[in-house]
Amino acid sequence: METIQADVAIIGAGGAGLRAAIALAQTDPKLRIALVSKVYPMRSHTCAAEGGAAGVIKSDDSLEHHFNDTVGGGDWLSDQDAVQYLVEEAPKELIQLEHWGCPWSREPNGSVAVRPFGGMKKQRTWFAADKSGFHILHTLFQTSLQFDSIRRFDEFYATELLVDEGRCAGFVAIEMRSGQMRRFDARAVIIAGGGAGRIFPFTTNGAIKTGDGMALAYRAGVPLKDMEFVQYHPTGLPSTGTLLTEACRGEGGVLLNKNGRRFLQDYGMGPETPLGKPVLKTMELGPRDRVSQAFWHEQRKGNAVPTRWGDAMLLDMRHLGEKKINERLPLVRDMSISYMGVDPVTDPVPVRPVVHYMMGGIHTDIKAATPLAGLFAAGECACVSINGANRLGSNSLTELLVFGRRAAMSAMEYVAAGAPAPREAVREALGADAQGRVRDLMQRTGGTETVAGLRKEMTQTMEEHAGIYRSGEGLAAACAKLADLRRRYRAIELHDKTNVYNTDLLQALELGSMLDCAEAVVQSALARKESRGAHQRIDFPARDDAQFLKHSLALWKSNEGPRINYHDVVITKSQPGVRDYSGDHE
Amino acid sequence: MGERTIDLEVLRYNPETDSEPHFQRYSVPCREEWVVLDALNHVKEAIDPTLSYRWSCHMAVCGSCGMMINGEPKLACKAFVRDYEGIIRVEPLAHFPVERDLVTVIDDFMDKLKRVRPYIIPRQVKAVAHGEHLQTPAELNKFKQYSMCINCMLCYAACPEYGLIPKYIGPAAIALAHRYNQDSRDGGRAQRQEEIAATEGAWECSFVGACSDVCPEHVDPAGAIQQVKIRSTVDWYKEHLMPWLKP
Numbered sequence: 001m002e003t004i005q006a007d008v009a010i011i012g013a014g015g016a017g018l019r020a021a022i023a024l025a026q027t028d029p030k031l032r033i034a035l036v037s038k039v040y041p042m043r044s045h046t047c048a049a050e051g052g053a054a055g056v057i058k059s060d061d062s063l064e065h066h067f068n069d070t071v072g073g074g075d076w077l078s079d080q081d082a083v084q085y086l087v088e089e090a091p092k093e094l095i096q097l098e099h100w101g102c103p104w105s106r107e108p109n110g111s112v113a114v115r116p117f118g119g120m121k122k123q124r125t126w127f128a129a130d131k132s133g134f135h136i137l138h139t140l141f142q143t144s145l146q147f148d149s150i151r152r153f154d155e156f157y158a159t160e161l162l163v164d165e166g167r168c169a170g171f172v173a174i175e176m177r178s179g180q181m182r183r184f185d186a187r188a189v190i191i192a193g194g195g196a197g198r199i200f201p202f203t204t205n206g207a208i209k210t211g212d213g214m215a216l217a218y219r220a221g222v223p224l225k226d227m228e229f230v231q232y233h234p235t236g237l238p239s240t241g242t243l244l245t246e247a248c249r250g251e252g253g254v255l256l257n258k259n260g261r262r263f264l265q266d267y268g269m270g271p272e273t274p275l276g277k278p279v280l281k282t283m284e285l286g287p288r289d290r291v292s293q294a295f296w297h298e299q300r301k302g303n304a305v306p307t308r309w310g311d312a313m314l315l316d317m318r319h320l321g322e323k324k325i326n327e328r329l330p331l332v333r334d335m336s337i338s339y340m341g342v343d344p345v346t347d348p349v350p351v352r353p354v355v356h357y358m359m360g361g362i363h364t365d366i367k368a369a370t371p372l373a374g375l376f377a378a379g380e381c382a383c384v385s386i387n388g389a390n391r392l393g394s395n396s397l398t399e400l401l402v403f404g405r406r407a408a409m410s411a412m413e414y415v416a417a418g419a420p421a422p423r424e425a426v427r428e429a430l431g432a433d434a435q436g437r438v439r440d441l442m443q444r445t446g447g448t449e450t451v452a453g454l455r456k457e458m459t460q461t462m463e464e465h466a467g468i469y470r471s472g473e474g475l476a477a478a479c480a481k482l483a484d485l486r487r488r489y490r491a492i493e494l495h496d497k498t499n500v501y502n503t504d505l506l507q508a509l510e511l512g513s514m515l516d517c518a519e520a521v522v523q524s525a526l527a528r529k530e531s532r533g534a535h536q537r538i539d540f541p542a543r544d545d546a547q548f549l550k551h552s553l554a555l556w557k558s559n560e561g562p563r564i565n566y567h568d569v570v571i572t573k574s575q576p577g578v579r580d581y582s583g584d585h586e
Numbered sequence: 587m588g589e590r591t592i593d594l595e596v597l598r599y600n601p602e603t604d605s606e607p608h609f610q611r612y613s614v615p616c617r618e619e620w621v622v623l624d625a626l627n628h629v630k631e632a633i634d635p636t637l638s639y640r641w642s643c644h645m646a647v648c649g650s651c652g653m654m655i656n657g658e659p660k661l662a663c664k665a666f667v668r669d670y671e672g673i674i675r676v677e678p679l680a681h682f683p684v685e686r687d688l689v690t691v692i693d694d695f696m697d698k699l700k701r702v703r704p705y706i707i708p709r710q711v712k713a714v715a716h717g718e719h720l721q722t723p724a725e726l727n728k729f730k731q732y733s734m735c736i737n738c739m740l741c742y743a744a745c746p747e748y749g750l751i752p753k754y755i756g757p758a759a760i761a762l763a764h765r766y767n768q769d770s771r772d773g774g775r776a777q778r779q780e781e782i783a784a785t786e787g788a789w790e791c792s793f794v795g796a797c798s799d800v801c802p803e804h805v806d807p808a809g810a811i812q813q814v815k816i817r818s819t820v821d822w823y824k825e826h827l828m829p830w831l832k833p
Contacts, residue, residue, distance in 0.1 A: 110720030206642035501686040
């Protein structure tokens, strides 16, 4: 097998992977960096983030406010030392991006503009109209092109980490263009592979978000942390699941039920605020978990707006006027017209909650290190945890910058401390084994299952049992179903047994990743017998700090479901309290 | 509103098994709101798992799914089935080698993008600790449009010059170079000129304007190319007629 030698290899070339690569190249130009991704960097899903990135910059704001908003928003499941690090580093990272050319929207005097966002007490979301993630991704990608030491391997799909004597020694990957397997020998590996929203049928996530990075670490023995916390974004288009950014509400859009009532006031987020004058941290600027949950209740009361794609609510932006919508929300307008046939300038847009983000992920510490020596992780695939039980909008773009860089620094420290080069014979044997597993899948005959068939059963199970509200009974059924799907996965037969750009093979491997992630979600959710943030149990409606102020850790077992352990939350200065998003909390 | 069955005619080519490309026809029941990408996904899931193509975001921002649809370069996620009558013919993006089915080899574009130095070459180096640069909305607007390029390469597929002269750097790369040249924080124009003002740069363009017509993000690369030509001409006059004014 052809091998590639690197000091640090990065899996995933979205925001976190690119930020890590640049940090490595800038800090030590002699480092050999391999940046490996299953897609070209600019296709990474960071591009789809719309609203912006949070960082304290204005004089009326403070790090303490950002800290408190994030910790409370996360229902006290965030690690507070990590949140402190995030809020301190955030402004530096956002200014760094500014220096690299990110076209942040500006105030008339030329300073960076900020906008309000859900659950944030002050305006601190830096934005580039409503294509913030796109501009961040392209700014990072284009900046990375000046470093010759960043060797890119575009369209390489990593299938397995190589672990020698308790250290990560690299991985093997399929080069899509040739179908050949390549071995990456690396002294340190950073996983920045993104989330796993595609385990659900209705999601804002692109097709590539299949949890591959999470599954790579998980199968190598690294626990997945807090996987039960899945974020529903309140406002997706019912037809396609396309995201309409929270900035729609930040700019003043309101949510209505079928009677035209701003129903959030009936769910602890009132009183009603004046139209077109959004008030921070209340009503439509409540956090995503609460807003999505409120919709679920409205639906049960029969107050939803029926559409031919199912129940919805209305996002009314008409009072913002055409000029403001064009200036601040051009993509939102374009997509509403294209995919729903509704112009937000003249009509309210039907929207419904849609799976958007995984708070959980690869268990890392505040230095982005996993428990496996030599393995680091950052971005959505990782769980530090900053986001706790519910991420606040605009913290994830910040997180991938801050912890992308942090992962690079930690990997460099690890390499500099003399990480031993793994033994060649062992690597060769591990690589051959990994290659054998892909070959077996490719050559299997007599299989009875299809990728599309199993994928559909998986996504339906997740929607039915692991949605906004969950029950022990439903989750138990989902666990049984996913265990069954995992067994049936072994009976998949590919239709395409050729080598060049074989997407039948790619989708089969992605399905394997998704099944592992989905099982970690439902098993962790079944074990968490409380309601906290985005994890709501009908049978355990209250938060239970005595038992569950803890991170869950799902540990992979090859032939059975995961084992669930718990890990303490780091609390430094904010004791668990009441999340108050009513307008009179000040 | 409802279903309509369409015939998709898709170019197939697998270098391992086919001596040359051929078309394969699929009959696909489509819903009113479907785009061509949805129809391809239906084929992949329900009819023929061997079909290969790139896609991800389904919202016209990742730039993966550029292809020729009835002969025009389009994003498959923005090409509505309702806008077509009769057979819809889907082919890989023109002017790029075919890797497999609708997947093209895009090495040439990736190389050209890197060559134009699409990153800030600072006018003045500033430490992060010294904060942001001020940039007024007017200064931002001088380049904002050109920063919207999603690298989908529809403009290369539309460009007759690129079809004839593959060395031509092409619309998107020139537009991105121009984007940085126009940025108030940048001082790297002279370095980029080596690539974009050379024979194979902007001067190759015959101003057909097809690139701007097909751009899904309204970047207007043709406008950028003309501005590059004008500025290069000014450079030439300054250098040759007014040598005391160093550009």
